[in-house]
Protein backbone atom coordinates (compact mmCIF):
# COMPACT_ATOMS: atom_id res chain seq x y z
CA UNK A 11 0.00 0.00 0.00
CA UNK A 12 1.44 3.41 -0.88
CA UNK A 13 1.50 5.94 1.92
CA UNK A 14 -1.39 8.38 1.79
CA UNK A 15 -1.41 12.02 2.68
CA UNK A 16 -4.18 14.52 2.56
CA UNK A 17 -4.13 17.80 0.69
CA UNK A 18 -6.59 20.49 -0.16
CA UNK A 19 -6.91 20.93 -3.91
CA UNK A 20 -8.71 23.66 -5.84
CA UNK A 21 -11.23 21.87 -8.05
CA UNK A 22 -11.05 24.62 -10.63
CA UNK A 23 -7.34 24.91 -11.28
CA UNK A 24 -5.63 22.19 -9.26
CA UNK A 25 -3.80 24.51 -6.88
CA UNK A 26 -2.64 22.54 -3.83
CA UNK A 27 -2.56 23.73 -0.26
CA UNK A 28 -1.79 22.13 3.08
CA UNK A 29 -4.85 23.71 4.66
CA UNK A 30 -8.31 24.65 3.53
CA UNK A 31 -8.63 28.05 1.89
CA UNK A 32 -11.80 29.97 1.23
CA UNK A 33 -10.45 31.59 -1.89
CA UNK A 34 -7.94 30.15 -4.31
CA UNK A 35 -4.81 32.33 -4.60
CA UNK A 36 -4.21 30.95 -8.10
CA UNK A 37 -7.55 31.34 -9.89
CA UNK A 38 -9.57 33.39 -7.35
CA UNK A 39 -12.40 30.84 -7.13
CA UNK A 40 -14.34 30.76 -3.89
CA UNK A 41 -15.07 27.57 -1.97
CA UNK A 42 -13.27 25.48 -4.54
CA UNK A 43 -10.99 23.57 -2.14
CA UNK A 44 -11.72 19.93 -1.45
CA UNK A 45 -9.68 17.64 0.76
CA UNK A 46 -8.21 14.81 -1.26
CA UNK A 47 -6.05 11.92 -0.26
CA UNK A 48 -3.04 11.73 -2.47
CA UNK A 49 -0.98 8.58 -2.85
CA UNK A 50 2.57 9.76 -2.30
CA UNK A 51 3.97 6.89 -4.35
CA UNK A 52 2.55 8.15 -7.61
CA UNK A 53 5.02 11.02 -8.06
CA UNK A 54 8.04 8.78 -7.65
CA UNK A 55 6.56 6.06 -9.81
CA UNK A 56 6.15 8.46 -12.70
CA UNK A 57 9.90 8.84 -12.91
CA UNK A 58 10.49 5.09 -13.29
CA UNK A 59 8.11 4.56 -16.15
CA UNK A 60 9.23 7.42 -18.34
CA UNK A 61 10.78 5.64 -21.27
CA UNK A 62 14.47 6.21 -21.79
CA UNK A 63 14.77 8.38 -24.88
CA UNK A 64 17.87 9.34 -26.85
CA UNK A 65 18.50 12.94 -27.87
CA UNK A 66 18.64 13.59 -31.62
CA UNK A 67 19.23 16.61 -33.88
CA UNK A 68 16.22 18.88 -34.27
CA UNK A 69 16.56 18.77 -38.07
CA UNK A 70 16.09 15.01 -38.08
CA UNK A 71 12.81 15.51 -36.31
CA UNK A 72 11.78 18.30 -38.69
CA UNK A 73 12.39 15.92 -41.59
CA UNK A 74 10.27 13.26 -39.94
CA UNK A 75 7.44 15.69 -39.16
CA UNK A 76 4.25 14.36 -37.70
CA UNK A 77 1.72 12.11 -39.30
CA UNK A 78 -1.74 13.51 -39.81
CA UNK A 79 -4.55 11.11 -40.47
CA UNK A 80 -7.86 12.30 -41.84
CA UNK A 81 -10.86 11.27 -39.81
CA UNK A 82 -13.08 11.53 -42.87
CA UNK A 83 -15.45 13.97 -41.20
CA UNK A 84 -14.41 17.25 -42.78
CA UNK A 85 -15.80 19.43 -40.02
CA UNK A 86 -13.64 17.59 -37.46
CA UNK A 87 -10.55 17.51 -39.66
CA UNK A 88 -10.72 21.23 -40.28
CA UNK A 89 -11.09 22.02 -36.59
CA UNK A 90 -8.10 19.79 -35.78
CA UNK A 91 -6.02 21.63 -38.38
CA UNK A 92 -6.15 19.03 -41.14
CA UNK A 93 -6.67 15.73 -39.39
CA UNK A 94 -5.79 13.71 -36.32
CA UNK A 95 -2.08 13.86 -35.48
CA UNK A 96 -0.77 10.41 -34.64
CA UNK A 97 0.08 10.07 -30.95
CA UNK A 98 -1.74 13.26 -29.97
CA UNK A 99 -4.33 13.75 -27.26
CA UNK A 100 -7.58 15.60 -27.78
CA UNK A 101 -10.04 16.72 -25.14
CA UNK A 102 -13.66 17.07 -26.23
CA UNK A 103 -15.71 19.09 -23.76
CA UNK A 104 -19.39 19.85 -23.79
CA UNK A 105 -22.54 20.08 -21.74
CA UNK A 106 -24.45 16.91 -20.83
CA UNK A 107 -26.44 15.49 -23.72
CA UNK A 108 -24.98 17.82 -26.35
CA UNK A 109 -23.81 14.91 -28.50
CA UNK A 110 -20.21 14.17 -27.52
CA UNK A 111 -20.53 10.38 -27.50
CA UNK A 112 -22.48 10.54 -30.76
CA UNK A 113 -19.80 12.59 -32.49
CA UNK A 114 -16.99 10.31 -31.28
CA UNK A 115 -18.77 7.14 -32.44
CA UNK A 116 -19.39 8.66 -35.85
CA UNK A 117 -15.80 9.79 -36.05
CA UNK A 118 -14.48 6.32 -35.20
CA UNK A 119 -16.61 4.80 -37.91
CA UNK A 120 -15.50 7.27 -40.52
CA UNK A 121 -11.87 7.03 -39.37
CA UNK A 122 -11.91 3.25 -39.77
CA UNK A 123 -13.67 3.25 -43.11
CA UNK A 124 -10.84 5.29 -44.70
CA UNK A 125 -8.22 2.63 -44.06
CA UNK A 126 -8.99 -1.01 -43.32
CA UNK A 127 -5.71 -1.35 -41.37
CA UNK A 128 -6.93 1.04 -38.71
CA UNK A 129 -8.49 -0.13 -35.48
CA UNK A 130 -10.30 1.64 -32.67
CA UNK A 131 -10.94 1.23 -28.96
CA UNK A 132 -13.88 2.85 -27.19
CA UNK A 133 -13.53 2.98 -23.41
CA UNK A 134 -17.01 2.96 -21.89
CA UNK A 135 -16.30 4.31 -18.43
CA UNK A 136 -19.66 5.94 -18.02
CA UNK A 137 -22.37 4.15 -19.94
CA UNK A 138 -22.92 0.42 -20.24
CA UNK A 139 -21.51 -1.27 -23.32
CA UNK A 140 -25.08 -2.10 -24.35
CA UNK A 141 -26.00 1.60 -24.35
CA UNK A 142 -23.00 2.41 -26.52
CA UNK A 143 -23.70 -0.50 -28.84
CA UNK A 144 -27.35 0.48 -29.27
CA UNK A 145 -26.33 4.05 -30.02
CA UNK A 146 -23.82 2.84 -32.60
CA UNK A 147 -26.54 0.70 -34.13
CA UNK A 148 -28.98 3.62 -34.29
CA UNK A 149 -26.31 5.77 -35.93
CA UNK A 150 -25.46 2.89 -38.30
CA UNK A 151 -21.80 3.05 -37.36
CA UNK A 152 -21.40 -0.31 -35.64
CA UNK A 153 -18.44 -2.23 -37.03
CA UNK A 154 -16.34 -5.18 -35.81
CA UNK A 155 -13.17 -3.11 -35.76
CA UNK A 156 -14.53 -0.85 -33.03
CA UNK A 157 -13.61 -2.61 -29.77
CA UNK A 158 -15.46 -1.61 -26.61
CA UNK A 159 -13.89 -1.85 -23.18
CA UNK A 160 -16.10 -1.30 -20.12
CA UNK A 161 -13.54 -0.21 -17.56
CA UNK A 162 -12.83 2.78 -15.37
CA UNK A 163 -9.36 1.79 -14.17
CA UNK A 164 -6.87 3.81 -16.19
CA UNK A 165 -4.03 1.32 -15.64
CA UNK A 166 -6.09 -1.53 -17.07
CA UNK A 167 -7.14 0.66 -19.99
CA UNK A 168 -3.48 1.41 -20.69
CA UNK A 169 -2.64 -2.30 -20.60
CA UNK A 170 -5.41 -2.93 -23.11
CA UNK A 171 -4.09 -0.13 -25.34
CA UNK A 172 -0.64 -1.72 -25.25
CA UNK A 173 -2.09 -5.11 -26.10
CA UNK A 174 -4.46 -4.04 -28.90
CA UNK A 175 -2.33 -1.18 -30.28
CA UNK A 176 -5.37 0.59 -31.74
CA UNK A 177 -4.85 3.57 -34.08
CA UNK A 178 -7.36 5.62 -32.13
CA UNK A 179 -8.90 5.51 -28.65
CA UNK A 180 -11.93 7.31 -27.25
CA UNK A 181 -12.22 7.58 -23.47
CA UNK A 182 -15.82 8.35 -22.51
CA UNK A 183 -15.37 10.14 -20.13
CA UNK A 184 -12.14 11.24 -18.45
CA UNK A 185 -14.06 12.23 -15.31
CA UNK A 186 -15.28 8.66 -14.86
CA UNK A 187 -11.77 7.20 -14.95
CA UNK A 188 -9.94 6.32 -11.75
CA UNK A 189 -6.33 5.64 -10.91
CA UNK A 190 -6.18 2.78 -8.39
CA UNK A 191 -3.37 4.40 -6.42
CA UNK A 192 -5.41 7.47 -5.60
CA UNK A 193 -8.09 7.33 -2.96
CA UNK A 194 -10.02 10.42 -4.01
CA UNK A 195 -13.32 10.03 -5.83
CA UNK A 196 -13.63 9.78 -9.62
CA UNK A 197 -13.96 13.23 -11.16
CA UNK A 198 -11.86 15.02 -8.53
CA UNK A 199 -8.95 17.10 -9.74
CA UNK A 200 -6.24 14.67 -8.65
CA UNK A 201 -8.01 11.71 -10.30
CA UNK A 202 -8.70 13.55 -13.54
CA UNK A 203 -5.14 14.83 -13.69
CA UNK A 204 -3.53 11.50 -12.90
CA UNK A 205 -5.70 9.58 -15.37
CA UNK A 206 -5.16 12.13 -18.11
CA UNK A 207 -1.40 12.21 -17.64
CA UNK A 208 -1.30 8.42 -17.79
CA UNK A 209 -3.22 8.51 -21.07
CA UNK A 210 -1.05 11.30 -22.48
CA UNK A 211 2.03 9.21 -21.73
CA UNK A 212 0.37 6.20 -23.36
CA UNK A 213 -0.40 8.20 -26.51
CA UNK A 214 3.20 9.39 -26.80
CA UNK A 215 4.68 5.94 -26.22
CA UNK A 216 2.39 3.90 -28.47
CA UNK A 217 1.60 6.52 -31.13
CA UNK A 218 -2.10 6.01 -30.54
CA UNK A 219 -4.28 9.10 -30.83
CA UNK A 220 -6.43 9.43 -27.73
CA UNK A 221 -9.67 11.43 -27.55
CA UNK A 222 -10.99 12.12 -24.07
CA UNK A 223 -14.52 13.28 -23.46
CA UNK A 224 -14.86 15.78 -20.63
CA UNK A 225 -17.96 17.12 -18.96
CA UNK A 226 -18.44 20.78 -18.54
CA UNK A 227 -19.63 22.35 -15.30
CA UNK A 228 -22.42 24.92 -15.12
CA UNK A 229 -19.96 27.75 -15.60
CA UNK A 230 -18.92 26.21 -18.89
CA UNK A 231 -15.54 24.84 -17.89
CA UNK A 232 -14.26 21.31 -17.82
CA UNK A 233 -13.79 20.22 -14.20
CA UNK A 234 -10.20 20.98 -13.35
CA UNK A 235 -9.91 22.76 -16.69
CA UNK A 236 -6.50 24.35 -16.43
CA UNK A 237 -5.01 21.15 -15.11
CA UNK A 238 -6.28 19.21 -18.13
CA UNK A 239 -5.74 21.80 -20.82
CA UNK A 240 -2.05 22.13 -20.01
CA UNK A 241 -1.41 18.46 -20.62
CA UNK A 242 -3.48 17.92 -23.70
CA UNK A 243 -2.51 18.81 -27.27
CA UNK A 244 -5.87 19.92 -28.60
CA UNK A 245 -8.95 21.09 -26.75
CA UNK A 246 -12.32 21.05 -28.49
CA UNK A 247 -15.63 22.29 -27.17
CA UNK A 248 -18.99 21.26 -28.49
CA UNK A 249 -21.69 23.83 -27.99
CA UNK A 250 -25.25 24.43 -28.94
CA UNK A 251 -28.67 24.91 -27.48
CA UNK A 252 -30.44 21.71 -26.40
CA UNK A 253 -33.65 22.95 -28.01
CA UNK A 254 -32.07 23.55 -31.39
CA UNK A 255 -30.34 21.19 -33.73
CA UNK A 256 -27.26 23.29 -34.45
CA UNK A 257 -23.98 22.20 -32.83
CA UNK A 258 -20.68 24.07 -33.00
CA UNK A 259 -17.35 22.39 -32.56
CA UNK A 260 -14.76 24.94 -31.48
CA UNK A 261 -11.04 24.53 -30.92
CA UNK A 262 -9.66 26.55 -28.02
CA UNK A 263 -6.16 25.12 -27.93
CA UNK A 264 -4.20 23.34 -30.63
CA UNK A 265 -0.55 22.39 -30.66
CA UNK A 266 -0.89 21.22 -34.26
CA UNK A 267 -2.90 23.95 -35.92
CA UNK A 268 -4.66 27.27 -35.57
CA UNK A 269 -7.32 27.92 -32.97
CA UNK A 270 -10.59 29.64 -33.64
CA UNK A 271 -11.81 27.28 -36.36
CA UNK A 272 -15.34 25.97 -35.98
CA UNK A 273 -17.13 22.94 -37.30
CA UNK A 274 -20.88 23.05 -37.74
CA UNK A 275 -23.26 20.16 -37.35
CA UNK A 276 -26.93 19.61 -36.93
CA UNK A 277 -28.29 16.91 -34.66
CA UNK A 278 -30.68 14.55 -36.39
CA UNK A 279 -32.10 11.15 -35.56
CA UNK A 280 -29.24 9.59 -37.55
CA UNK A 281 -26.62 11.52 -35.63
CA UNK A 282 -24.68 14.67 -36.38
CA UNK A 283 -24.75 15.89 -39.96
CA UNK A 284 -22.29 18.48 -41.21
CA UNK A 285 -23.86 21.81 -42.12
CA UNK A 286 -22.15 23.00 -45.26
CA UNK A 287 -24.26 26.09 -45.78
CA UNK A 288 -24.68 27.56 -42.31
CA UNK A 289 -25.97 30.99 -43.34
CA UNK A 290 -28.77 29.52 -45.41
CA UNK A 291 -29.57 27.16 -42.57
CA UNK A 292 -29.66 29.96 -40.00
CA UNK A 293 -31.69 32.36 -42.12
CA UNK A 294 -34.15 29.74 -43.31
CA UNK A 295 -36.47 30.41 -40.36
CA UNK A 296 -36.96 34.09 -41.12
CA UNK A 297 -40.13 34.06 -43.14
CA UNK A 298 -42.30 36.67 -41.45
CA UNK A 299 -41.72 40.37 -41.92
CA UNK A 300 -42.05 41.99 -38.53
CA UNK A 301 -40.24 44.83 -36.91
CA UNK A 302 -37.28 43.92 -34.71
CA UNK A 303 -35.70 41.42 -37.10
CA UNK A 304 -32.31 42.21 -38.53
CA UNK A 305 -29.78 40.14 -40.47
CA UNK A 306 -26.24 40.19 -39.07
CA UNK A 307 -22.92 39.04 -40.45
CA UNK A 308 -20.59 37.54 -37.87
CA UNK A 309 -17.41 35.53 -38.20
CA UNK A 310 -17.09 32.16 -36.52
CA UNK A 311 -13.60 30.80 -36.82
CA UNK A 312 -12.70 32.05 -40.24
CA UNK A 313 -16.14 31.60 -41.68
CA UNK A 314 -18.73 34.28 -42.26
CA UNK A 315 -22.14 33.45 -40.87
CA UNK A 316 -25.32 35.32 -41.62
CA UNK A 317 -27.92 35.04 -38.96
CA UNK A 318 -30.94 36.85 -37.67
CA UNK A 319 -30.98 38.88 -34.47
CA UNK A 320 -34.42 39.61 -33.10
CA UNK A 321 -35.48 42.21 -30.62
CA UNK A 322 -38.79 42.82 -28.96
CA UNK A 323 -39.38 46.05 -27.12
CA UNK A 324 -42.55 46.30 -25.05
CA UNK A 325 -43.70 48.81 -22.42
CA UNK A 326 -42.88 47.91 -18.82
CA UNK A 327 -46.07 47.68 -16.83
CA UNK A 328 -44.62 46.68 -13.52
CA UNK A 329 -41.42 47.40 -11.65
CA UNK A 330 -38.04 47.76 -13.28
CA UNK A 331 -37.74 47.17 -17.02
CA UNK A 332 -36.70 43.66 -17.96
CA UNK A 333 -33.81 42.78 -20.25
CA UNK A 334 -33.74 39.17 -21.42
CA UNK A 335 -31.00 38.10 -23.76
CA UNK A 336 -30.28 34.79 -25.46
CA UNK A 337 -27.55 34.15 -27.99
CA UNK A 338 -25.52 37.22 -27.11
CA UNK A 339 -23.65 38.42 -24.05
CA UNK A 340 -26.04 39.89 -21.50
CA UNK A 341 -23.73 42.67 -20.37
CA UNK A 342 -23.00 43.68 -23.94
CA UNK A 343 -26.71 43.92 -24.61
CA UNK A 344 -27.20 46.10 -21.53
CA UNK A 345 -24.41 48.41 -22.69
CA UNK A 346 -26.03 48.64 -26.14
CA UNK A 347 -29.35 49.58 -24.58
CA UNK A 348 -27.67 52.34 -22.56
CA UNK A 349 -25.81 53.58 -25.64
CA UNK A 350 -29.03 53.68 -27.64
CA UNK A 351 -30.70 55.66 -24.88
CA UNK A 352 -27.90 58.18 -24.43
CA UNK A 353 -26.35 58.50 -27.88
CA UNK A 354 -29.18 57.83 -30.29
CA UNK A 355 -32.13 59.08 -28.32
CA UNK A 356 -33.98 55.78 -28.42
CA UNK A 357 -36.07 55.79 -25.24
CA UNK A 358 -35.86 52.41 -23.52
CA UNK A 359 -35.97 53.30 -19.83
CA UNK A 360 -39.62 52.38 -19.51
CA UNK A 361 -39.48 49.47 -21.95
CA UNK A 362 -38.78 45.75 -21.55
CA UNK A 363 -36.20 44.58 -24.08
CA UNK A 364 -35.89 41.00 -25.25
CA UNK A 365 -33.08 39.96 -27.57
CA UNK A 366 -32.69 36.61 -29.27
CA UNK A 367 -30.31 35.24 -31.87
CA UNK A 368 -32.34 32.86 -34.03
CA UNK A 369 -31.16 29.30 -34.50
CA UNK A 370 -29.80 28.65 -31.02
CA UNK A 371 -26.35 29.99 -31.81
CA UNK A 372 -24.32 31.96 -29.23
CA UNK A 373 -22.46 34.87 -30.72
CA UNK A 374 -19.50 36.30 -28.85
CA UNK A 375 -18.28 38.60 -31.60
CA UNK A 376 -18.76 42.33 -31.13
CA UNK A 377 -19.81 42.64 -34.80
CA UNK A 378 -23.29 41.76 -33.59
CA UNK A 379 -23.59 45.15 -31.81
CA UNK A 380 -24.79 47.24 -34.73
CA UNK A 381 -27.37 44.75 -36.03
CA UNK A 382 -28.66 44.19 -32.48
CA UNK A 383 -28.96 47.96 -31.95
CA UNK A 384 -30.83 48.28 -35.24
CA UNK A 385 -33.15 45.43 -34.29
CA UNK A 386 -33.94 47.13 -30.97
CA UNK A 387 -34.66 50.47 -32.67
CA UNK A 388 -36.75 48.74 -35.31
CA UNK A 389 -38.90 47.12 -32.65
CA UNK A 390 -39.05 50.25 -30.51
CA UNK A 391 -40.57 52.28 -33.31
CA UNK A 392 -42.27 49.35 -35.02
CA UNK A 393 -40.60 49.97 -38.35
CA UNK A 394 -39.94 46.86 -40.42
CA UNK A 395 -36.40 46.50 -41.73
CA UNK A 396 -36.72 45.63 -45.40
CA UNK A 397 -35.60 42.24 -46.59
CA UNK A 398 -32.12 42.06 -48.09
CA UNK A 399 -30.59 44.43 -45.56
CA UNK A 400 -27.86 43.27 -43.20
CA UNK A 401 -25.35 44.92 -40.89
CA UNK A 402 -22.21 44.34 -38.87
CA UNK A 403 -19.98 46.46 -36.64
CA UNK A 404 -19.00 47.07 -33.08
CA UNK A 405 -20.69 49.88 -31.19
CA UNK A 406 -18.58 51.82 -28.70
CA UNK A 407 -19.75 53.62 -25.58
CA UNK A 408 -19.85 56.90 -27.48
CA UNK A 409 -22.28 55.39 -29.95
CA UNK A 410 -19.55 55.25 -32.58
CA UNK A 411 -19.57 52.33 -35.02
CA UNK A 412 -16.17 50.66 -35.01
CA UNK A 413 -14.49 48.47 -37.61
CA UNK A 414 -14.37 44.70 -37.09
CA UNK A 415 -12.04 42.28 -38.90
CA UNK A 416 -12.65 40.61 -42.26
CA UNK A 417 -15.34 42.89 -43.74
CA UNK A 418 -14.81 41.43 -47.24
CA UNK A 419 -15.71 37.93 -46.12
CA UNK A 420 -18.92 39.13 -44.54
CA UNK A 421 -19.86 41.13 -47.62
CA UNK A 422 -19.13 38.31 -50.04
CA UNK A 423 -21.33 36.00 -48.00
CA UNK A 424 -24.14 38.59 -48.07
CA UNK A 425 -23.77 38.99 -51.79
CA UNK A 426 -23.83 35.24 -52.28
CA UNK A 427 -27.14 35.04 -50.44
CA UNK A 428 -28.67 37.89 -52.44
CA UNK A 429 -28.48 40.71 -49.91
CA UNK A 430 -28.79 44.19 -51.42
CA UNK A 431 -27.69 46.59 -48.69
CA UNK A 432 -25.23 46.41 -45.84
CA UNK A 433 -24.69 48.87 -43.01
CA UNK A 434 -21.27 48.78 -41.44
CA UNK A 435 -18.36 50.74 -40.04
CA UNK A 436 -16.28 53.21 -41.99
CA UNK A 437 -13.04 51.55 -43.15
CA UNK A 438 -9.90 53.40 -44.24
CA UNK A 439 -10.75 52.60 -47.86
CA UNK A 440 -14.01 54.50 -47.44
CA UNK A 441 -16.11 51.38 -47.44
CA UNK A 442 -15.31 50.54 -51.03
CA UNK A 443 -14.33 46.91 -51.23
CA UNK A 444 -12.75 46.60 -54.65
CA UNK A 445 -14.93 45.85 -57.60
CA UNK A 446 -15.94 42.52 -56.11
CA UNK A 447 -19.32 43.55 -54.82
CA UNK A 448 -21.86 43.75 -57.57
CA UNK A 449 -25.42 43.60 -56.36
CA UNK A 450 -24.62 44.92 -52.88
CA UNK A 451 -24.33 48.52 -51.74
CA UNK A 452 -22.29 49.24 -48.63
CA UNK A 453 -23.42 52.08 -46.41
CA UNK A 454 -20.68 53.17 -44.05
CA UNK A 455 -21.94 54.76 -40.84
CA UNK A 456 -20.02 56.57 -38.09
CA UNK A 457 -22.66 56.62 -35.40
CA UNK A 458 -25.32 54.18 -34.35
CA UNK A 459 -27.90 57.01 -34.54
CA UNK A 460 -26.86 57.65 -38.14
CA UNK A 461 -27.45 53.97 -38.99
CA UNK A 462 -30.85 54.04 -37.34
CA UNK A 463 -31.99 57.13 -39.17
CA UNK A 464 -30.68 55.93 -42.51
CA UNK A 465 -32.05 52.44 -42.19
CA UNK A 466 -35.40 53.17 -40.65
CA UNK A 467 -36.02 56.02 -43.08
CA UNK A 468 -36.27 58.62 -40.39
CA UNK A 469 -34.12 61.38 -41.80
CA UNK A 470 -30.75 62.58 -40.59
CA UNK A 471 -29.61 62.37 -36.97
CA UNK A 472 -30.60 65.92 -36.16
CA UNK A 473 -34.00 65.51 -37.62
CA UNK A 474 -34.29 62.20 -35.84
CA UNK A 475 -34.11 63.86 -32.44
CA UNK A 476 -36.57 66.47 -33.52
CA UNK A 477 -39.05 64.00 -34.92
CA UNK A 478 -38.83 61.53 -32.06
CA UNK A 479 -42.38 62.07 -30.95
CA UNK A 480 -43.83 61.47 -34.34
CA UNK A 481 -41.71 58.42 -35.00
CA UNK A 482 -44.20 55.76 -33.94
CA UNK A 483 -46.34 56.80 -36.87
CA UNK A 484 -43.48 56.54 -39.36
CA UNK A 485 -44.33 54.49 -42.40
CA UNK A 486 -43.67 50.75 -41.97
CA UNK A 487 -40.85 49.44 -44.08
CA UNK A 488 -40.04 52.82 -45.55
CA UNK A 489 -37.07 52.16 -47.82
CA UNK A 490 -36.53 55.67 -49.07
CA UNK A 491 -33.00 56.17 -47.81
CA UNK A 492 -31.81 52.56 -47.60
CA UNK A 493 -29.68 51.59 -50.54
CA UNK A 494 -28.15 54.96 -51.19
CA UNK A 495 -24.72 56.04 -50.12
CA UNK A 496 -25.31 59.62 -49.09
CA UNK A 497 -23.18 60.92 -46.24
Ligand SMILES: Nc1ncnc2c1ncn2[C@@H]1O[C@H](COP(=O)(O)OP(=O)(O)OP(=O)(O)O)[C@@H](O)[C@H]1O
Nearest residue numbers: 104105106107108109110111112113277278279280
Ligand atom coordinates in the same frame (compact mmCIF):
# COMPACT_ATOMS: atom_id res chain seq x y z
N1 LIG B 1 -33.40 8.25 -30.68
C1 LIG B 1 -32.91 9.44 -30.90
N2 LIG B 1 -33.30 10.15 -31.95
C2 LIG B 1 -32.80 11.37 -32.18
N3 LIG B 1 -31.89 11.98 -31.44
C3 LIG B 1 -31.45 11.33 -30.38
C4 LIG B 1 -31.93 10.04 -30.06
N4 LIG B 1 -31.30 9.65 -28.95
C5 LIG B 1 -30.49 10.65 -28.59
N5 LIG B 1 -30.56 11.67 -29.45
C6 LIG B 1 -29.82 12.92 -29.41
O1 LIG B 1 -28.53 12.67 -28.93
C7 LIG B 1 -28.26 13.50 -27.81
C8 LIG B 1 -27.40 12.78 -26.81
O2 LIG B 1 -26.19 12.47 -27.47
P1 LIG B 1 -24.94 11.91 -26.68
O3 LIG B 1 -25.36 10.84 -25.75
O4 LIG B 1 -23.93 11.65 -27.71
O5 LIG B 1 -24.52 13.18 -25.84
P2 LIG B 1 -23.36 13.28 -24.80
O6 LIG B 1 -22.83 14.66 -24.94
O7 LIG B 1 -22.43 12.16 -24.94
O8 LIG B 1 -24.17 13.15 -23.45
P3 LIG B 1 -23.66 12.71 -22.00
O9 LIG B 1 -23.21 13.96 -21.35
O10 LIG B 1 -24.89 12.18 -21.36
O11 LIG B 1 -22.59 11.70 -22.19
C9 LIG B 1 -29.61 13.83 -27.25
O12 LIG B 1 -29.61 15.07 -26.57
C10 LIG B 1 -30.47 13.90 -28.47
O13 LIG B 1 -30.37 15.17 -29.05
Ligand SMILES: [Mg+2]
Nearest residue numbers: 110111112182
Ligand atom coordinates in the same frame (compact mmCIF):
# COMPACT_ATOMS: atom_id res chain seq x y z
MG1 LIG C 1 -21.87 10.62 -23.58
Ligand SMILES: [Zn+2]
Nearest residue numbers: 020023034037
Ligand atom coordinates in the same frame (compact mmCIF):
# COMPACT_ATOMS: atom_id res chain seq x y z
ZN1 LIG D 1 -7.89 27.60 -8.18
